[in-house]
Amino acid sequence: MSKDVDEVTGIETTGHVWDDDLRELNKPLPKWWLYTWIATIIWGIGYMIAYPAWPMVNDYTKGLLGYSQRAAVTQQIEDGKKAQSKMWSGLETTPLNAVAANPDLLRFATASGRTVFGENCAPCHGRGAQGFKGYPNLNDDDWIWGGSFESIQKTIRHGIRSDHEETRNNAMPRFGIDEALDKKQISDVSEYVLSLSGLSKDAAASGRGKTVFAEQCVSCHGEDGKGNQELGAPNLADSVWLFGSEKADVVQSVHTGRGGKMPAWEGRLDPLTIKALTVYVHSLGGGQ
Amino acid sequence: MSENKFLDDPKPAAATPSVTSIDVKAVNRKEDRSLYATRQAIYPKLAHGSYRKLKWILMFITLGIYYLVPWIRWDRGPDLPSQAVLLDMAHERFFLFGLEIWPQEFYFVTGLLVLSALLLFLATSIAGRVWCGYFCPQTVWTDLMIFVERFWQGDRNARMRLDKAPWTIEKISKKLATHLTWLLIGVLTGGAFIFYFADAPTLLRELISGTAPNVAYIFLGILAGTTYLLGGIAREQLCIYMCPWPRIQGAMIDHDTYLVGYRDWRGDPRGSHHKGDSWDNRGDCVDCKACVAVCPMGIDIRDGSQLECIQCALCIDACDAIMNRVGRPQGLIAYETIANQEAAQKGGTSKPKIFRARTLIYLGLIGLVSAIMLWALANRSLLEVNVLPDRNPYFVRLSSGDIRNGYTVKILNKLHEPRTFKVELTGLPDASLRIAGNPDGNQTVEVPTDVLREIRIFVVVPKKSLPQLDKQGESFVFTVTDQDADRTTRRLSRFRRPK
Structure with a gap:
């Protein structure tokens, strides 16, 4: 191709001529740009050969380096487990109530326990284990089934009124529905229960209720109403109310009975995880 | 064809017995500047004089600081690093002699940077681009690279001849020696850099035995490459095209700032001068272009103040030598304020004003920031x-x-x-x-x-x-x-x- 030079500007033209005299100046891309572009193409070809690139019908091209993101993640998880394995085996060999004495182990157990708690327990007990009506607050010192390491672990493993064979189980009778007590008696005994923690406003009714309480309730809740952790009977004389401290709440408890459920976690969580979870729940502040 | 651009027509100049006009054209002079231009080689001639001497001394000091500081030891007790300046990334600690900075105290570093910026402003408002001309790593390393080039290939004329000469064994060996020395300087520069991040003697042993961490080799390679590329190859292009400072520094310069400049009121009208000619009705500039030949930026200082000028003052050395030879007073090119330049045109002088509102404000801010930092340091909680x-x-x-x-x-x-x-x-x-x-x-x-x-x-x-x-x-x-x-x-x- 002969070089056509534009007379006015002195710049080479592309050689095409339109409408007799219309020409285009040849202004190529800067060289560095062109070479960078070619280099990226070469890089791209190399990349496609070295790494997984093309989707096929049932498969994809694997690449010469054999790289796989999935394998990389699996490896990272393996590495993470390996890095933690010393702590896990330490947790396994240390007796449950001795974990707290080892600061490193305690930190590891509470950290793993917090994660497990967030994933499994928080829907009912809340992110901060603060509980809701009917779902116990695990931060306080009021334990229905006991707050020692062993008691907490047993509750987590077997659940409460769960389908596990060794589940913790009891039943608050349905005094109203089963017509064991009439409405007035229920009202009176509720008034008495409230009086145990100084919340009653009707001394006469609570006096009448004391008799009802002595007949119907002491076998589980005790003569002074302080409950019995062996039977899972709540302390009625303290400031913590699982189902509320309004009279209507108490009346409902007596009338229809109560029976919250907690699933058994044995089989769903491995024993070591339950151990870590126990340490975490115990560390919330109310552990005994 | 591009060679003709920087080589004037080889017609014999009206040579004077005392001063020979140098065959040079300012490749970066105003009318030749365009975007998308191919770089034209600059062959700076070696200058002789007080500013060249000052630049050698400052190069020695600044490079000395850079290369040697990691080797200063500082006893901090048994469990702590004994390196005076150490950026310990692994332990998130920054050791600076007696000072130990934790990540949450990074404001000390911020304070140091603010202080450096203010010092830069102050220096610029007093004496123009002293940073660019004497201290900037790009200037110092480029100067070093040009020294290497001159060492292997000779001064300006020899280098130009060599570049035009066909590829002979001699040319190849000279070029190879130059580039290998540049690379060696690059490796030493990168090497010194990584010593700031780990115990220097240990790391050196590891580097040599090949047991150093990969990241050390990677950074050594990056720094070696950039030093070779920016100091050896790119040189003045970094200042002209890449660096923001030339664009910013103008804001700190006023009528009382000392700048390297050509005193046109004394020099013009310029022209060649023969021994015995009268100096009446003409300027002192004999148009010998010595100032252009020594310029590492490839500019003509006689065009006036310009962004490309890093104010390294080598043209002052070159011109003073010529003035001595033709028997005219030195200082045709000199550090000069615009105020004095204007006053001199009217036949007077302007009193130097180092302490003026601008410099006093910068000084005040420097004092304030230093005081805050000293206070914070003294009350640093352990x-x-x-x-x-x-x-x-x-x-x-x-x-x-x-x-x-x-x-x-x-x-x-x-x-x-x-x-x-x-x-x-x-x-x-x-x-x-x-x-x-x-x-x-x-x-x-x-x-x-x-x-x-x-x-x-x-x-x-x-x-x-x-x-x-x-x-x-x-x-x-x-x-x-x-x-x-x-x-x-x-x-x-x-x-x-x-x-």
Whole structure:
């Protein structure tokens, strides 16, 4: 191709001529740009050969380096487990109530326990284990089934009124529905229960209720109403109310009975995880 | 064809017996500047004079500081690095002689940078681009690279001849030697850089034996490559096209700033001069272009103040030598203020004004920032205490009706010895405090050396005292007392309760 030079500007033209005299100046891309572009193409070809690139019908091209993101993640998880394995085996060999004495182990157990708690327990007990009506607050010192390491672990493993064979189980009778007590008696005994923690406003009714309480309730809740952790009977004389401290709440408890459920976690969580979870729940502040 | 651009027509100039006009054209002179231009080689001639000497000395000092500082030892005790300046990334610590900066104290580094910027402003407002001309790493390393080039290939004319000559064994060996020396300087530069991040003697041993961490080799390679590329190949292009400072520095320059400039009122009209000719009705400039030949930026200082000029003052040296030879006073090119330039055109002089509003403001700011930094340094705490109240739940009602709040307290011990702290509280009625993991009544915490210890604290206020909080408010104070030094740190916090 002969070089056509534009007379006015002195710049080479592309050689095409339109409408007799219309020409285009040849202004190529800067060289560095062109070479960078070619280099990226070469890089791209190399990349496609070295790494997984093309989707096929049932498969994809694997690449010469054999790289796989999935394998990389699996490896990272393996590495993470390996890095933690010393702590896990330490947790396994240390007796449950001795974990707290080892600061490193305690930190590891509470950290793993917090994660497990967030994933499994928080829907009912809340992110901060603060509980809701009917779902116990695990931060306080009021334990229905006991707050020692062993008691907490047993509750987590077997659940409460769960389908596990060794589940913790009891039943608050349905005094109203089963017509064991009439409405007035229920009202009176509720008034008495409230009086145990100084919340009653009707001394006469609570006096009448004391008799009802002595007949119907002491076998589980005790003569002074302080409950019995062996039977899972709540302390009625303290400031913590699982189902509320309004009279209507108490009346409902007596009338229809109560029976919250907690699933058994044995089989769903491995024993070591339950151990870590126990340490975490115990560390919330109310552990005994 | 492009060669003709910087080589004037080889017609024999009207050579004078005393001064020969140098065959040179300013390749970066104003009319030749265009975007997308191919770079034209610059062959700076070696200047002789006081500014060249000053630049050699400053090069020696600045490169000396850069290469040798990592090797200064500083005894800090057994468990700490003994390197005076060390950026310890792995342990998140920055050691600067007696000073130890933790990540949360990075404002010291910010302060140093602010101070450096202000010093740069001050220097620029007094004497123009002294940073660019004498101290900027790009200038210093380029100067070093040109020195290497001159060492292997000779001065300006020899280098130009060599570049035009066909590729012979001699040319190849000279070029190879130049580039290999540049690369060696690059490797040494990169090598010195990584010594700031690890114990220098250990790292050197590892580097040589091939056991150093990969990141050390990578950074060595990057720094070696950039030094070779920017100092050896790119040179003045970095200042002209890449660096923002030439665009910014104009804002610090005013009529009383000393700038390297050509005194046109004395030099023009310029022209060649023969021995014995009269100096009447003409300027002192003999148009010998010595100033252009020595310029590393390829400009003609006689065009006036320009962005490309880094004010290295080599043209002053070149011109002074010529003035001596033709018997005219030195200083045709000199450090000069615009005010004096204007006054001289009218036959007068202008008094130098070093202390003026601009420089005084910069000085004041430098004083202020230095004072703040010294104050912060003097009051630097070797203990940090953070109190985070539990947010979920805010409070816990205990079976007795008492209210308990939980706090996470973080104690950071920056002293290089274990310390025991006693944690107490004041300002809550009948409150009791328990540290998780401690037996009841034991309110001391041991924090090992250089460690952030996180503890859980439970504070209980009895039921009967809760009404008091309605009156006095829920604020109270944690006190953390260093048992050995009897120093107390206080942190305000709040006690939440049902309302």
